[in-house]
Amino acid sequence: MSGAGQSPPAPPSPTDALFRPVMAALLSYWLRQPLQLLTLVLGLALATALWSGVQAINAEARASYARAAAVLGQDQRDSLVPTVTGGGVDLTDFVRLRRAGWRVAPVIEGELPPDIGRLSVLGVDYLSLPPPDATAGEAQGVIPGEEAAPTYERAFAAPETLATLAPTARAALPPLAPSDMLPPGLLLTDISVAQRLLGRPGAIDRLIVLEPPAVWAPPLETLAPGLRRVAAGSALDGAQTGGVGRLADSFHLNLTAFGLLAFAVGLFIVHGAIGLAMEQRRGVFRTLRALGVPLATLIAALLVELLALALVAGLLGVAMGYGVAATLLPDVSATLEGLYGARIAGGLSFRPVWWLGGLAVALLGTLIAAAGALAQVVRLPVLAPARPRAWAMASRGGHRVQALAGLGLLAGAAATARWGAGVLAPLAGDQPGRLLAGFSLLAMLLLGAALLLPTLLGAGLSLGHRLTRWLAPGPLREWFWADTRQQLPGLSLALMALLLALAANIGVGTMVSSFRQTFTAYLDQRLAAELYVTARSDAEARAIAGWLAGRADAVLPLWRAEGRVATPAGPRAATIYGITDHATYRRNWPVLTALPDAWDRVADGTGAMVNEQLWRQDGIGPGDALNIGGAPLAVVGVYSDFGNLEGQVLISPPPLRARYPGAEGRRLVVRAPADAVAGLTARLRQRFALPPAALIDQAALKARSLRIFEQTFTVTAALNALTLSVAAFAIFTSLLTLSQMRLPQLAPVWAMGLTRRKLAMLELGRSVLLAVATFLLALPLGLLLAWVLLAVVNVAAFGWRLPMQLFPADWAILLALAVVAALLAAAIPVRRLARTPPTTFLQVFAHER
């Protein structure tokens, strides 16, 4: 920088010679203001931390998915699965396929009994599909003492999975070897071992197609009509596959949005801190410029200073981000597993990508935050005295521009809400387009509202001022209002941060609570029957139904087939249920909209109900004719269907079986008095030797669903709390710095007889006032945010829409939190004010600038 490097031997220019002293002059400021330096660095670090923490979580999760999808190359290999859902692959089919030249490998999947451990088991034929590490030979190593284990008796798992296994689990499992290629929570064994562990001797769930069949091999339909071929990656539900992609993606999109929000909040802090540092060094700048320092040198020195700060803060932030991610990851992991069945590693590995990304974001954020301040330095009139009040006045013009920009963004948000999906959908593909529209809408809404905030607050304060003048005039009161308005420009950035944090809190909180209430009510409706029985075959189901006939209030067979329905966008896979007409459905089914005689038409076989996924995503609604299994039926109603991604159709059993001769009728919906369920379950289990999973009682199912749900939003809650703390920190830094700037304004009031204590109380009151005002503005914004989340983002991501409900009690708590945050933030500056020695106040008059 100083020209002392290897630059060509030109005579040192005056610019270069000046750089060092200018830099020294600038930096000396921070020596005198260590607290301000700390806020700047910490603010930037916090912002970077939240951003990179969220990114780290996402990166970890994606890596886990990729590992899961790639187990044994399943992401690239087709599968053969039974056409009848829930059925298995016959060994004879497997043998026939192999003998005919189809190179397929049998696979079994399942969850270990809970008493062994929470592990998914993937059993493959080791001889068709060698385990990943075996071919690597000794490089992988084996656990000492287990070399002699018989061939098939070796299981593989990720090292982190092995580390978490309880000794009891180890004892129940075959000898284990570590494999880096397996996703967490998955145990890879030979199929014979997996069958034993899962208690399903001889069972095959599906076949993996190892190589394309020879051209002369007979087609699948001839060899095994009971199997169908599904493309790589799409066939596999369950824990160890990438099939959860779409849902999990939207979850990560949510996380990313949160990270961005947090970063924006952090940027407000940085912007405030930098703006303040610039403002306070105006005198220095002016002096330096008056001494003949070229503008370019000054700007260069400032840039170097900022970038150095950004680098330090960025590094700190990434390190903190690692901490955030490491802390949150177990929750994220629990959420994803609970909601989507996707397993991600509980441990965090260090990925250079998000290290560098975090640093870049910190640098970029600093530059963005400093751009305005630097521009002011460029325009600084060398000879004009720098007075805070003048700055405040001058910035009013800026506020006007800002407010206009805010209005423009809100208008954009409205337009996006109205037309956004239509415009964006073609650009980004249908569903991502709608999601993109949802998130753009969120961004515009939040930013627009934040930009409008100072103007709105200013207007509110003016109104308060005027009201005070009319209703209870008094010099002190009027001064309070005027002084509050005077402070607004300095505080507005911090208040914007608070606004965003509060709005996010209200929005996300409303969404979660609405979700919970609706979900609970939905469970009550949807799980109206007391007992659900899944038999192992249609015949067994008939036998059970016969046995139950005199013992339960009602036994309703439930038929099911996997089929396709015609939608405007083309055929879509859907599950078709054949339901037996009963009051259970008529009374409780969560119908959203239906024709008046809907249930009668379903019962007589002329009508079909569709779930809201088909309705909202494919536009199939009452009055339409829906082609199901080759013949149309009239759609007579729509019902809500949370937690499901796929299309679903309800019709009566006769038309179902006519269309799908292979439909299975293994399920029974049983109505019985609640107190009889336990006894009935026990006797059924005994009489028919049913496995535990075959009988599900409503109470247990509800409890399990709710538990999963609660887990889902733990991460949201944690991020919410973090954002709010960042906002509180922003207010704190702003107030802290303002308190020093404001001495000149306070000194005259003090001189007129107001005690320091009283002044301090007024300061506290002002903080609370501003916090409350900001909260009042955040409330509608937060509700809007909730609406966007519920009505736009959720529909786009999941296909279900939730009715929005209001939770005033939550708002009261949040308001209290905001006030407490403001009070805490104001406490130190106020305390300092109350202790300011009178001489300092006096010096204001002595050293008036």
Added chain:
Amino acid sequence: MSARIPPYPFARRLIALLLACIFSGPALAQGFAGLGRDAQGYALPDPGRALDFPRDHGPHPGFRIEWWYLTANLRGADGREYGVQWTLFRSALRPGDSDIGGVNWSSPQVWLGHAGLTTPERHFSAQRLARGGLGHAGARATPFAAWIDDWEMVADAEVTEDPRPADPDALDRLELRAAAPGFAFDLALRAEGPLVAHGQGGYSVKSAEGQASRYYSQPFYRVSGQLFLPPGAGAAGLAVEGTAWLDREWSSQPLSAGQEGWDWFSLGLEDGTKVMAFRLREAEGPGFTSGTWITRDGQATPLPPGAIVMDPLEYARIDGRRVPVAWRLRIAERGLDITTRPLNPESWMDVSPPYWEGPISFEGSHRGKGYLEMTGYGD
């Protein structure tokens, strides 16, 4: 004793590699691919027991290793020479469980198939691996069948219904098929002579220490059928005719610890005589040779250790390995002194572990064609 020995090591080695747990490092050092380990718990060949057909055509699950090994020297309708190899190995991962029928997901039996097709310019190879106990791979004596996936060697159904008058055998008429990416063959085999037992009534000694196997052959097949070759390597659906040689061998420990590999010849002399000759190479010393002289009518005479002298004449470098592909082979007591040449010096079976196996022709005191298998070179 030929190729058979190889299978054992091959299968063992392959499975060891695949499962990373069968053999510890030191075991691998005991002879080629761990062949020299002891046979604890497995059945051992009994010199006092006579071969029993058709039962012995089927599997012997109590033994550790077993194979159905067929090689064919063919001439195509295009006038060119071809060679085909089809092998099914059975390997028991652990002793004791000798039940081979019925469904058993935990069956210790593992089946391994190798197929090769040699042209003067190219050599194709492929392998198949399957667990026993399910049915997609296996073997049975009556009606005879040995199969792995869509590769199979089965008794010709028509003929089994039409027993021939003189001493028919289940292996007299076979169909043989294999297909892999790049090549396929479909051959019909007709035996024109009797089965031949090696060693003492099928008890074939493999080392000076007495390691042995059960070993018999059907060296008298006449072959017709079709080869399927990729474009550029030959005509599609090429009609071929020729001769073939089937080896059946089972054992539980066919090599001694110091033996590193082998060179095995099956020769068809122009006068109809067949010769089987092998040498088990030892780290120290000349190695162990043995063989069988088979007259045109199937009279077999063992060639005692030392009766056969083999000397490599030329080497080929294949994948960095130095492999002797031309040999001088002498059997003084029979007046045989020949020089063998490979149809394709690069008849390399690219399976695990890899080995050399391909058709040869020879001249000198006698002329004819045959097959050569060499293991343990530079792997």
